[in-house]
């Protein structure tokens with residue numbers, strides 16, 4: 462019995478160590494410069510991507526706090542169990558105690574967990590509130606999920622409406638992005654500005670998710686969801702549709718380019734010309750939604 466348990470524990474420890482060693486070995490094997498753990502996860506990465514918004518920084522801090530709390534509780538419970546196995550087994554302690562109640566202990570094991578839950582609730586509620594309440598926005602973007610691509614509308618500029626499709630092998634720029642994460646158009650936003658994102662869908666439920674921003678929100682047909690982010694570091698960030706939405710669910714990436722205010726304004730002028738000449742993407746959406754039902 463003891464030998465079996467020991468073997469099982471040894472296997473678990475060995476698996477854990479080999480996972481970490483593999484992860485460390487894989488770390489240098491990034492396919493593109495973006496797979497650096499900041500703009501996109503690096504191969505074999507453990508933990509979160511680096512935070513690009515204050516909300517994500519808060520999320521990581523909250524996660525780390527929880528990891529300490531659950532870690533200490535796990536160690537404490539394991540320690541107590543091991544102590545009991547050794548001290549109170551039939552051989553070491555042949556005459557068992559008949560004690561049934563201990564008021565102090567009972568108060569303690571009720572009060573301590575309550576205190577721990579309160580300790581967790583304070584930062585948890587604060588984070589949920591900060592995510593939910595959208596500060597006054599500098600720009601508003603609408604992200605519309607379609608099977609299987611995204612449509613974006615810059616609500617302050619009528620002309621800026623465009624689709625973002627995944628880059629396939631053979632497309633120009635395909636090699637510049639991590640696999641399945643490159644798309645032919647990216648959302649461009651200015652750094653350090655509050656961006657409100659309204660999210661909806663035309664066909665089935667999708668989800669607009671950007672790990673480095675701490676943003677993940679469902680895109681539901683007939684419903685307008687809202688979220689926000691304030692990216693504090695310039696660069697190109699990758700996300701994906703995060704709701705099982707059909708056969709090409711894994712092929713609708715999200716690219717957000719965070720640029721300086723000047724570059725953003727230059728992009729706006731370019732985009733107004735570029736996207737105004739494209740056939741209304743909204744008509745294409747309805748066409749594609751229709752073709753599915755035919």
Ligand SMILES: [Cu+2]
Pocket residue numbers: 606607609666667668702703704705706710713
């Ligand atoms: Cu989707």
